[in-house]
Amino acid sequence: MDGGSTIKQRGGLQTSSFTADHKPLMGEAPEVRGFFLGCGFNSAGMMLGGGCGRELAHWIIHGRPEKDMYGYDIRRFHHSLTDNNRWMRERSHESYAKNYSVVFPHDEPLAGRNMRKDPLHEELLQQGCVFQERHGWERPGWFSPGGAAPVLDYDYYGAYGHERHRDYNYNRLLGDEYTFDFPPHHDIIKKECLTCRNALALFDMSYFGKFYLVGPEATKAADWLFSADVSKAPGDGYYLAIGGAVAQHNWSHITTVLQDMKFQCKLLDCSEELGMMSIQGPLSRAVLQEVLDTDLSNEAFPFSTHKITTAAGCQVRAMRLSFVGEMGWELHVPRADCVKVYRAVMQAGARHGIANAGYRAIDSLSIEKGYRHWHADLRPDDTPLEAGLAFTCKLKSSIPFLGREAVEAQKAKGIFRRLVCFTTEQKVPMFGLEAVWRDGQVVGHIRRADFGFAIDKTIAYGYIRDPAGGPVSLDFVKSGSYELERMGVTFPARAHTKSPFDPDNKRVKGFY
Structure with missing residues (x-):
């Protein structure tokens, strides 16, 4: 393991041991079985070495670490990025340049951008899309009424002879978000969410x-x-x-x-050959029935089914699914046909009030409905029983599956921590890692939080334990008095054993 870092200038650019996201590279290499990494500690080797060494040893022996090491796992990077010298050079520079910067909740990198663009990128950019970077993809974050905010080539913050960008709209919008309060465009995201809840919205999810x-x-x-x-x-x-x-x-x-x-x-x-659009909301059926060449009634197209059909003369795979808790369909479309299908949907939806919406809205809508996010609500060290996802396990069948024995053993022994939904009446922003108090004792911390606009409350999910060491039953959850601590201030909270929004799951099934 390396514990240090050097910065050297070569040919006008820098090289260092800093990785693309300022975190170590650990785990089995995707390209070579049996070859494990434990490097890239970015001047933090003395701090991280002991624990990471222990987890790496467990990883090598048992095939996986004991603790959640996903943030350090080499598999967090897509191979198209690790094969690209420009991306590695730019991102490692930025991770060094921002080494001591405050990490704000919604910050985005300026380096290594525009590596992977989906077929709707230019279409959405002209409509004011403010993009997020995930896995090299430019995915929609939210839509600014102030017009286009393109991500420009990396300027190295003016280092190595590069001239800094002037009047950089995207950078300005990021700077507006450097706050631990609600961002200045909180109401814009609210509008995207409520348009989805009350009419319909189109989400470009092509980065999937x-x-x-x-x-x-x-x-x-x-x-x-x-x-x-x-x-x-x-x-x-x-x-x-x-x-x-x-x-x-x-x-x-x-x-x-x-x-x-x-x-x-x-x-x-x-992944690169198909686009993916999700049209969600109570009016989604009325709009899509004008575009899709198939019957979208509950009887002909029930929830959690799919069909190959046509949209605007193009063959698409339509799936009746939702990640926002509304009636809706995903359209999986060949890349060359995406713009044509998108325009047909937007044209049909215009008189119904359709709007574009981004992932900031998805984050809010999904937590409101109680849908789980990977590596927030769900990590490698969580189990389906702890996360309230026992219904996803075929335990009533005799079919073996990877992890079945572990789930059955935990079910027999009891659940000693449980994912719980909390809401607060005070409209305060929370982001995760806030302490959860129960009857005057800390029993866990928040994994993920956001503001739910339909219920007009802050929503937070976190795992809790019984300080006495006993199982965490639903009665234990219901019987406590809770507070959430944000920056040293506690706020009364209510625990929920069901989703606070549409707990009977009617809307996804088309019953409004």
């Missing part, structure tokens, strides 16, 4: 990973890989849509399992 699991033993592999029962319609192929920020991690994990289990099937990556 799109994989096909195919081959003679694809069903056998899917049964083993996925905790849910996917054997109801066995075939020789499965289509996987995976959150874009974790696509490389998922790819590496699945291919490793396929190799270890010697399944006769393979994983195909079609």
Whole structure:
């Protein structure tokens, strides 16, 4: 492990041991099985070395670390980025330049941008889209009424002879967010959320990973890989849509399992070949019925089903799913047809009040409905039972799956920590890591928080334990008196055992 860092100037640019996100590189290399990394500690080796060394040893022996090491896992970077010298040079410079900067909740990098653009990028940019960077992709964050805010080439903050950008609108908008209060465009995100709740919104989710699991033993592999029962319609192929920020991690994990289990099937990556639009809201059916060449009624197209159909004369895969808690459909579209389909949907939705919305709105809408986010609500050291996701595990069947024994053992022993939803009446921003107090004792901390505009409350999710060491039952959750501590100030909070928004799950099923 390296503990130091050197900065040297070579040919007008710098080289250093700083990694692209100022975190170490650890774990098994995606390209070479059995080759593990423990490097890139960026002047923090003395601080991190002991714990990271212990976890790396466990990783090598058991195939995974004991603790959550996802933030240090080499698989957090997409291979197209680690193969790109410009991206590595720019991002490692910025991580060095911002080494001692305050980390604000919604900051974005200026370096290594525009590496991966989806087919709607230019269309949305002209409509005021303020982009976020995830896994190299430029994905919609929110939409500014002030016009286009393009991300410009990296200027190295004026170092090495580069001239700093002047009147850089995107950088100015980021600077406006350097606060631990609500951002100045809080009401803009509110409008995106409430448009989705009351009419409909279109979310460009094209940055998702799109994989096909195919081959003679694809069903056998899917049964083993996925905790849910996917054997109801066995075939020789499965289509996987995976959150874009974790696509490389998922790819590496699945291919490793396929190799270890010697399944006769393979994983195909079609992420760049397909776009993905999600149209959500109570008016989504009325609008999409004008665009899609298929019956969208509850009887003909129930929730959690999909069909191959046509939209604006283009073949698309339509899925009735939601990550915001509304009736809606995802359209998975060949790259060349995305703009045509997008324009057709927006034209049909114009008289119904359709609007573009970004991932800041998705974050708010999804926490309001209680949908879990990877590496916030769910980490590698959490279990489905602790996260309230037992329904995703096919424990009533006899089908074996990866991790089944661990889930069954925990179920028999009892759940000693549990993910709980909290709301506060005071409209204060929270971001995660706030302490959770129960009856005067700290019992956990918040993993993820946001503001829910439909219920007009701050919402936070965190895992809690019983200080006495006993199981955390639903009665234990309900019986406590709670407070959330933000920056040394505590706020009374209410614990929920169901989602505070649409707890009966009617809206996703089309019942308004």
